[in-house]
Amino acid sequence: MCSVCGCGEAEIVLDKDKAGAHAHGPHDHDHPHDHDHDHPHDHDHDHGPHHHDEGVIDYGQGAAGAHAPGVSQERMVAIERDILSKNDAYARDNRRALAAKGVFALNFVSSPGSGKTALLARTIEALKGRLAVSVIEGDQQTSNDAERIRATGAPAIQINTGKGCHLDAHMVGHAIETLAPEPNSALFIENVGNLVCPAGFDLGEAHKVVVLSVTEGEDKPLKYPDMFVAADLLLLNKSDLLPHLDFDVGLCLANALRINPHLQTLVVSAKTGEGLAAFVAWIEASAARRAAALAKG
């Protein structure tokens, strides 16, 4: 465990050249200053996320901190603290840091294979020249998704959660620091493909966007309600496949709206580009609305 910030074990992969961020991992606690110290300042703090050359924060390695146990008289102590209070505190910090720079953050959640990465890549292309975008990619392993995003020209950082099933606000805080999104830009956070756990973890985003694909089944919102309640926008992806399927779009959206009457919905295709203009308009309108709300205080 990292003794500075108390986090577990993780790894951030970052493409230093393309991301344009400075090259220290959030956990190395090494100072990137260039002047020569005469004393040996080369020691590696070997705790916290393992830092790879290609830029991965890996929460799959390392050991927990240890404390010496002892024995004495027993007594009860009231605590009354929310189990998620720590995550929520980090999320508040992230939200504050993003607001200070006018960065509009979206947290994309879905089951694996819904087409999130393809959708993000296409959306980044559509936003070119209108809104700068940087991306935080969350997966258990590999930097494949961050590489796909970088191919669009957008800076991206990969968080590998190891055995973790979701991103938490602490990992994302480090990734934001390293990625350093430019002022008045958009930040897309692609969560680990999982329709359950990411619902409970606030990352400091403006909105959760749930992506569902038409190959999945109309009753997904009823089976995994938490995620559809937590989200503000539903993107029903892969609409290009509809002619080949028995998927009932109306029934799917009705199910989603039964779970969350305030959910906004769009039918899109990352392949053909259907619905993407509407999604881009939603992003620009939501970002403007948020900026106005922040300006008002």
Next chain:
Amino acid sequence: MHEMSLTESIVDIAVEAARKEGAERVTRVVVDVGALSHVEPEALEFCFAAVARGTLAEGARLEITRLPGAGWCPDCGKTVALAERFSACPECGGFRVQMTAGDELKVREMEIA
């Protein structure tokens, strides 16, 4: 398995509070888990011993209090029992019930030595 990270939070909160109290050991941790929260109590128990190992809470007993779900039905004008987060009102069958209790996730108290 997000129960694993929730369990890490439980142990962190208990160990932090125990240090503040100058305790040498945590022997029991009592948590409230609402019936409608997205947490499996058995999974918490399963993770707890492993996560607590090597901390002040090593060997501590985890006690989970299950709190029942409840919601306000605007059609009936009263609080009703809720078995699932988005289920219909058990009295009128309507779907407008607003959850008011059951999503708790809290470390309530602990026993220290």
